[in-house]
Amino acid sequence: GDSVTQMEGPVTLSEEAFLTINCTYTATGYPSLFWYVQYPGEGLQLLLKATKADDKGSNKGFEATYRKETTSFHLEKGSVQVSDSAVYFCALSDLGNYGQNFVFGPGTRLSVLP
């Protein structure tokens, strides 16, 4: 079945450091790929998405590019802030399957220190 693997962390960075959180996937179809973020005490929020190969999703300074050849969707940010401290989940959804549930990665906890 479909699966998502991501670096488990925790990741601890200083403010303004460069962030990369790796995500790779396996899927039988042609999935859409997502990054969700969960701030402390809150629910899941969509951070960015990409629906086809070579698409780049971006939001709030975060970027991720859908790489079909390497089945990856790594999350990057050039300069993190303390407010970026959260848990980040990579997820996929198989395109073409109505009602298809998401498959989530295990989440990566990011702590940004001032």
Added chain:
Amino acid sequence: EPEVTQTPSHQVTQMGQEVILRCVPISNHLYFYWYRQILGQKVEFLVSFYNNEISEKSEIFDDQFSVERPDGSNFTLKIRSTKLEDSAMYFCASSDEGQNYNEQFFGPGTRLTVL
């Protein structure tokens, strides 16, 4: 901006009791989902619902669980006889049938604590 809402935010119950978790999906959405996240673990799919019936469910969604859309706005998850291991954060999500149908919008979650 439309959002998914869930009530209550925190539910405490005794083992063996029934609980109903409530969700109000985004109004024009047609697909509804429940997920759970045991503390410190990954988010797990429970069930998807479309056209007044379950379209897919996971192994977790056994006979103790049921879902219902009792009216035009609410979507509920019922656990008939709660167990300690049901303690988790439960997230409701919804999606539409348009171009972004595979993007799911999540509610803030209900934290269920079973004592």
